[in-house]
Amino acid sequence: MTAPTAAPAVDADASLARFEELIAAGETIEPRDWMPDGYRRMLVRQIAQHAHSEIIGMQPEGAWLTRAPSLHRKSVLLAKVQDEAGHGLYLYSAAETLGVDRADLLDALHHGRQRASATFNHPALTWADTGAIAWLTDGAAVINQAPLCRTSYGPYARAMRRVCQEEAFHVRQGYDLMRALCEGTPEQREMAQDAVDRWWLPAVALMFGPPDTEAGGDARTAALGAAVSRRALAWGIKRHTNDELRQRFVDTCVPQAERLGLTLPDPAIRWNEERGHYDFTPVDWDTYREALGDDTHWARQRVAHRRAAHEDGTWVREAAAAYAARTDDTARGEDG
Amino acid sequence: MTTTREAPPRHRAAPAGDADLATLLLRLGDDALVLGQRLCQWITWAPTVDEDLALSNIALDLIGHARVLLTRAGRLDGTGRTEDDLAFTRPERAFTNVLLAELPNGDFAATVARQLAYTHYAVLYYEALAGCADPELAAFGARAAKEVAFHRLHADRWTRTLAGGTATSARRLREGLERVWPYTAELFEEDAVLRRLTASGTVPSPAGVRRAWERAVADVLTGAGLTVPAPAWTATGGRSGLHTEEFGPLLAELQSVHRQFPGGTW
Numbered sequence: 075m076t077a078p079t080a081a082p083a084v085d086a087d088a089s090l091a092r093f094e095e096l097i098a099a100g101e102t103i104e105p106r107d108w109m110p111d112g113y114r115r116m117l118v119r120q121i122a123q124h125a126h127s128e129i130i131g132m133q134p135e136g137a138w139l140t141r142a143p144s145l146h147r148k149s150v151l152l153a154k155v156q157d158e159a160g161h162g163l164y165l166y167s168a169a170e171t172l173g174v175d176r177a178d179l180l181d182a183l184h185h186g187r188q189r190a191s192a193t194f195n196h197p198a199l200t201w202a203d204t205g206a207i208a209w210l211t212d213g214a215a216v217i218n219q220a221p222l223c224r225t226s227y228g229p230y231a232r233a234m235r236r237v238c239q240e241e242a243f244h245v246r247q248g249y250d251l252m253r254a255l256c257e258g259t260p261e262q263r264e265m266a267q268d269a270v271d272r273w274w275l276p277a278v279a280l281m282f283g284p285p286d287t288e289a290g291g292d293a294r295t296a297a298l299g300a301a302v303s304r305r306a307l308a309w310g311i312k313r314h315t316n317d318e319l320r321q322r323f324v325d326t327c328v329p330q331a332e333r334l335g336l337t338l339p340d341p342a343i344r345w346n347e348e349r350g351h352y353d354f355t356p357v358d359w360d361t362y363r364e365a366l367g368d369d370t371h372w373a374r375q376r377v378a379h380r381r382a383a384h385e386d387g388t389w390v391r392e393a394a395a396a397y398a399a400r401t402d403d404t405a406r407g408e409d410g
Numbered sequence: 411m412t413t414t415r416e417a418p419p420r421h422r423a424a425p426a427g428d429a430d431l432a433t434l435l436l437r438l439g440d441d442a443l444v445l446g447q448r449l450c451q452w453i454t455w456a457p458t459v460d461e462d463l464a465l466s467n468i469a470l471d472l473i474g475h476a477r478v479l480l481t482r483a484g485r486l487d488g489t490g491r492t493e494d495d496l497a498f499t500r501p502e503r504a505f506t507n508v509l510l511a512e513l514p515n516g517d518f519a520a521t522v523a524r525q526l527a528y529t530h531y532a533v534l535y536y537e538a539l540a541g542c543a544d545p546e547l548a549a550f551g552a553r554a555a556k557e558v559a560f561h562r563l564h565a566d567r568w569t570r571t572l573a574g575g576t577a578t579s580a581r582r583l584r585e586g587l588e589r590v591w592p593y594t595a596e597l598f599e600e601d602a603v604l605r606r607l608t609a610s611g612t613v614p615s616p617a618g619v620r621r622a623w624e625r626a627v628a629d630v631l632t633g634a635g636l637t638v639p640a641p642a643w644t645a646t647g648g649r650s651g652l653h654t655e656e657f658g659p660l661l662a663e664l665q666s667v668h669r670q671f672p673g674g675t676w
Binding site for chain 2: 129132133136137139140141142143144145146147148149152153155156159160162163201254257258259261262265379382383384386387388389390391392393394395396397400401
């Protein structure tokens with residue numbers, strides 16, 4: 075970590091004032107600007123978690139690349155998984171502008187010190203799951219991430235503009251995949267409905283996280299979660315509460331599901347004229363406490379897969395490093 | 411009133427030249443499809459995230475080539491089969507890809523060795539197709555050659571890197587090259603179909619690019635301090651549908667969802 079060395083106290087006050095001024099004016103904070111340590115840490119944590127989610131998120135869909143049922147769908151899925159790898163890479167680069175190293179972030183993922191979104195701690199059991207993931211999980215991601223295009227940290231905001239454009243395309247492709255299934259044979263429709271039954275609640279709950287005011291866990295962790303969330307809003311890292319975004323997601327999906335002829339697995343969904351929003355069953359966080367932890371088959375499996383790929387590739391990365399060092403030496407030798 | 415009972419419409423027989431061209435396009439399409447399928451198996455297992463990205467990009471181009479080639483093959487052979495009919499409903503023996511394309515991936519070095527052999531061949535042969543009289547095939551050849559030229563850069567770069575990296579990577583690459591080289595001769599095989607297509611001036615023969623391929627891969631290998639493998643045997647059979655035992659599982663996986671839903675639309 076190469077955080078700037080601490081400035082004298084008077085300068086620190088001036089720096090903090092300048093930082094707060096920039097945030098208040100809606101200007102972006104750039105890597106060369108002074109920033110509070112807490113701001114830096116919060117960003118590293120959030121950007122890394124997002125990058126890890128892109129990389130881990132490649133697994134449930136990547137597992138279907140070899141089985142995609144048409145060459146068109148195979149191409150679309152390849153392009154999507156490729157985009158996810160790309161998003162992971164831009165986000166790691168954005169995190170690197172905060173003085174951390176990509177290799178250290180991956181190491182933190184591989185050894186459980188940092189996590190990916192718990193949404194992916196669910197298995198993709200059928201082909202329709204690739205459609206449900208793209209439509210619902212990516213749909214939730216777009217709603218979560220669209221405000222991050224205006225987040226206060228410049229490199230993160232710029233990475234997110236590119237990510238969001240591509241994610242929006244994934245959602246359309248996912249919807250299109252589901253539409254094809256719904257217009258197909260009864261067996262195809264049944265597969266589509268089953269996938270939605272399994273992916274709806276993980277998207278609603280886990281893509282947005284617990285309400286900012288009452289995080290899962292005991293009173294202490296809840297208070298802590300709420301404080302972190304307030305801080306993230308004050309610093310302009312976050313722009314909306316988790317519940318606001320969750321409502322926006324439900325409001326977007328209900329009419330889409332109706333058009334597809336699919337039933338969202340929540341009998342409480344109905345239009346509330348007064349609120350101008352759809353009502354839905356509040357998330358039962360107890361159900362998800364388990365999914366949020368590390369001790370489930372899929373949480374372990376996702377990380378074990380990443381770690382195995384990384385370990386299998388060690389000799390390749392070592393070769394690349396040795397070759398780069400040697401060719402750089404040659405170049406330096408020529409210069410010198 | 412008598413009802414004339416006609417036999418259900420059968421596909422019309424394709425003219426001889428079209429049938430030959432369809433056979434060639436099916437072979438090339440199968441090569442791209444099967445190699446693309448093998449590369450799909452790498453995704454999320456590559457040594458770096460950058461490589462997951464690179465390999466998925468290459469696989470995407472290969473599937474794109476397969477789609478063009480299979481679509482045209484199905485039109486020309488008179489059966490009216492679509493790209494998906496050809497990819498997802500033919501049995502093992504009807505596939506005519508070279509065995510090189512279906513070889514299990516092995517380690518990253520073996521994949522690099524296979525990519526080196528295939529990409530150098532494909533650029534040269536697609537460039538040759540770009541000069542043929544058939545405008546559709548010429549346009550495909552020109553576009554595909556440009557795309558595979560990027561895959562060739564990727565293979566060349568990894569060949570140099572693994573050869574000049576560590577003792578382990580150099581050894582693994584040599585083993586990879588020894589493993590795949592017996593399967594390279596099949597790329598240049600010429601049979602009656604190709605002889606007729608060449609004699610009629612329809613398309614150049616892959617045999618015609620063999621010398622250039624040998625020179626090109628020798629340049630890369632010797633430049634990386636390696637020797638060109640001189641295999642004591644060469645594999646054959648793919649073009650007549652005689653595959654490796656590993657091909658069955660590859661095809662079963664490729665076709666599984668499509669076959670589970672008869673009459674499905676995707």
